Amino acid sequence: MPFAVRCSLTFMASLRMLLPAIWCRGPVDLGRGRQGSTRSMGISMAPRSQHSKAGMLSKVLIGGIFVAALLGGSVWVVTQVLGSRDASPRQTAEHPVETSMFSYAVSVEPERLRISGVANLPNGTILVGTLDKVGFGPLEMKEALVMNRIFAMEFGPELYVAYPWIGQVRALTAGTYRISVEFDPAQQSPFVRESLWRRNVNSNPTADGEDSREVAPAVYRVATTFAMGTPQEQQEAQVREQQHRQAIRQHLEETIRGLTGLWRRLRTQYEQDLQQGGFPKTDPRATAWQAWAAQWLTELRTLGEEQRLQETTSPAAPYRFLRDAVVTIYRQMPAVKEWYFEVLVKERRANDPELQRAEQQLHWAFGDAFAQLGHSDVPQPTLKPESTKRTVMITAPLVNIRRGPGMSHEAFSQLKKDAVLDFLQEQGEWFQVKLSDGQVGWVHRNVASAGPGADGSTDGAEQDNGNAVFSERRAPLRLEPMALPATPVDYLPRPTPDEFRVYADIEQQLRNLMVGSAVERLMAEQRVVQRVSEKYGVSPGLLWNIYLKVQGWEVRP
Numbered sequence: 001m002p003f004a005v006r007c008s009l010t011f012m013a014s015l016r017m018l019l020p021a022i023w024c025r026g027p028v029d030l031g032r033g034r035q036g037s038t039r040s041m042g043i044s045m046a047p048r049s050q051h052s053k054a055g056m057l058s059k060v061l062i063g064g065i066f067v068a069a070l071l072g073g074s075v076w077v078v079t080q081v082l083g084s085r086d087a088s089p090r091q092t093a094e095h096p097v098e099t100s101m102f103s104y105a106v107s108v109e110p111e112r113l114r115i116s117g118v119a120n121l122p123n124g125t126i127l128v129g130t131l132d133k134v135g136f137g138p139l140e141m142k143e144a145l146v147m148n149r150i151f152a153m154e155f156g157p158e159l160y161v162a163y164p165w166i167g168q169v170r171a172l173t174a175g176t177y178r179i180s181v182e183f184d185p186a187q188q189s190p191f192v193r194e195s196l197w198r199r200n201v202n203s204n205p206t207a208d209g210e211d212s213r214e215v216a217p218a219v220y221r222v223a224t225t226f227a228m229g230t231p232q233e234q235q236e237a238q239v240r241e242q243q244h245r246q247a248i249r250q251h252l253e254e255t256i257r258g259l260t261g262l263w264r265r266l267r268t269q270y271e272q273d274l275q276q277g278g279f280p281k282t283d284p285r286a287t288a289w290q291a292w293a294a295q296w297l298t299e300l301r302t303l304g305e306e307q308r309l310q311e312t313t314s315p316a317a318p319y320r321f322l323r324d325a326v327v328t329i330y331r332q333m334p335a336v337k338e339w340y341f342e343v344l345v346k347e348r349r350a351n352d353p354e355l356q357r358a359e360q361q362l363h364w365a366f367g368d369a370f371a372q373l374g375h376s377d378v379p380q381p382t383l384k385p386e387s388t389k390r391t392v393m394i395t396a397p398l399v400n401i402r403r404g405p406g407m408s409h410e411a412f413s414q415l416k417k418d419a420v421l422d423f424l425q426e427q428g429e430w431f432q433v434k435l436s437d438g439q440v441g442w443v444h445r446n447v448a449s450a451g452p453g454a455d456g457s458t459d460g461a462e463q464d465n466g467n468a469v470f471s472e473r474r475a476p477l478r479l480e481p482m483a484l485p486a487t488p489v490d491y492l493p494r495p496t497p498d499e500f501r502v503y504a505d506i507e508q509q510l511r512n513l514m515v516g517s518a519v520e521r522l523m524a525e526q527r528v529v530q531r532v533s534e535k536y537g538v539s540p541g542l543l544w545n546i547y548l549k550v551q552g553w554e555v556r557p
Helices: 003-023 053-093 190-199 231-275 284-306 320-344 353-373 497-511 518-536 540-555
Strands: 028-032 038-041 102-109 112-119 126-133 137-145 150-155 160-163 167-170 175-183 220-228 391-394 398-402 411-416 420-427 430-434 440-444 448-450
Touching: 102 175, 102 220, 112 126, 112 175, 126 150, 137 150, 175 231, 231 284, 231 320, 231 353, 284 320, 320 353, 353 518, 353 540, 420 440, 420 448, 430 448, 448 518, 497 518, 497 540, 518 540
Parallel strands: none
Antiparallel strands: 028 038, 102 112, 112 150, 126 137, 126 175, 160 167, 175 220, 391 420, 391 448, 398 411, 398 440, 420 430, 430 440
């Protein structure tokens, strides 16, 4: 019997025994003695008017004792009950975290995949399954609801992939696939999160005195790789896939050839008018420029319609990264055309930061496209500013300009982000720059970005009367980016020699970093990739993909 109940029964028995002695007249039976005789105590209760002061005092004293005992017992019982409730979460939090949350099996059928699994999770938990085609990308995502510790998913049969210029292609053909099922506590309903907290699933033990019901945000993922079809069917599927890749590559080369020609014409027209000093909006040359630009824009849009650049394709389509670069060029050139006109009519500076960023994005997009095409017969344009004058742009919110190349030198000026300075020379990690007022100072390269040619190289660009023109002598890189989340390291192909070279360049600079916190490390890594991208003329995103690809290939078992 619980201790609180026993205390209540004892208290009630004592009360029944003592109340007659206080308020009643007549004898009170106190039970039998040791010899079996009956003992009784006669209490003569006098009228209230005849009570003595001592009797009244004794009654008040005894009543106060019972009231105090009653209150004390009640407080003790309530304290014990609440204490046991507060102790429950701490006892639950001391249980070990479960390591095996769910498992599943994959059933492969013609053009259909079924997943059946068991999960040690509360009812209503949502699991997300992703089907990837190894080496290509994700095909489909599904959600499954856990009920009675059971969940199921199904992929197919009507599952297609949108290929550019080809259309819908069946996704579940013979080949190698990867399924990953993940559980994310942060994406669950409040009811499931409460259940997870109570069961201490994926949470740290709660310290004494704490009552945190937050669930740790760790994501649990279980993946498996498998093959569909017989070896002969897989070989036939590879032949069809290779035919699709050749057709898509041919269209991409034609598109890049057309975009390159349009970009050359725009750049040449802009440089010719800029060399003549520009013109006001009321000048006939402004009208002629707008008429020429309208015709140029019509040709660009016609090319986009013919090559279906507005269509949405699947992430698992061949040459996805290459097509993304082509679409970036197609969408960025009209904006650059408008900014060029603003420069010509003197509404925008030629070294405007926004214009320079747009030109840099175009430069990277062209570099990405030609790097993935490899040795193509399409001539690659090398974008250079209209003048060989090199510049440095401030990339941090507020930067000190110092007297010398070092932190020990005095800072005599401060510049805000996007300020453009003239480049003079480079010494170690410092750029010597010339300010607009003629003063010369030094700025660290971690807070500034050197424009094209700031490293002293011309990258094969030919110069004509101080103006840079397009060069076709630069040999493009050969890079083959991959959908890394969909490709286990065991299935990574051998990187190209250019990819090994890019990886070695990034790795050497990363090893020389001297930073403290994780945030500083991340920012320093981004600056390293930025510098390497400027060196090779490709985007930082493509370089980082190649870096991770080579790193995964080297650590594979």
